[in-house]
Amino acid sequence: MEGRVIKMAYARPKKMKIHPPSSQPKPITFNLYVENLPYEARSKDLKELFDSEDYNVVTAEIVFQNNLRRSTYGFVGFKTKTEAEAALSASHRKLLMGRRIRVACGKQFVKVPKTESLELGDKSTELNSSVEEVNTVVKCR
Numbered sequence: 001m002e003g004r005v006i007k008m009a010y011a012r013p014k015k016m017k018i019h020p021p022s023s024q025p026k027p028i029t030f031n032l033y034v035e036n037l038p039y040e041a042r043s044k045d046l047k048e049l050f051d052s053e054d055y056n057v058v059t060a061e062i063v064f065q066n067n068l069r070r071s072t073y074g075f076v077g078f079k080t081k082t083e084a085e086a087a088l089s090a091s092h093r094k095l096l097m098g099r100r101i102r103v104a105c106g107k108q109f110v111k112v113p114k115t116e117s118l119e120l121g122d123k124s125t126e127l128n129s130s131v132e133e134v135n136t137v138v139k140c141r
Helices: 042-052 079-093
Strands: 027-034 056-064 070-078 104-111 115-120 127-131
Touching: 027 079, 042 056, 042 070, 042 079, 070 079, 079 104
Parallel strands: none
Antiparallel strands: 027 070, 027 104, 056 070, 115 127
């Protein structure tokens, strides 16, 4: 191009970062879907509602929509299946801030944490990182 030298090089692939394994594995949780929540409700309110019944609540979250307005549904995670089933039967149609909530099993009732494993290739020294997720199908009532 008009006597100029153009130098070209191929793009190199990104190097994959290897994260050290966490000291404690994430627990398996049993999730319940909670709907018809009041707009003013926060995750802590949802957690307190189920904690008041002496259930071992691991997680409680309310889902946000794209416009950052709170939705009227959320999820509550329990440590054991029996606690989740007991909370399901005891909390359905209960009042939270003046609204009757509806509780059901979440689509992914059993949530198994992702595990990372590293394998060495046969002839190369590169590490291949793969993530596996175990999907366990559990019937909930």
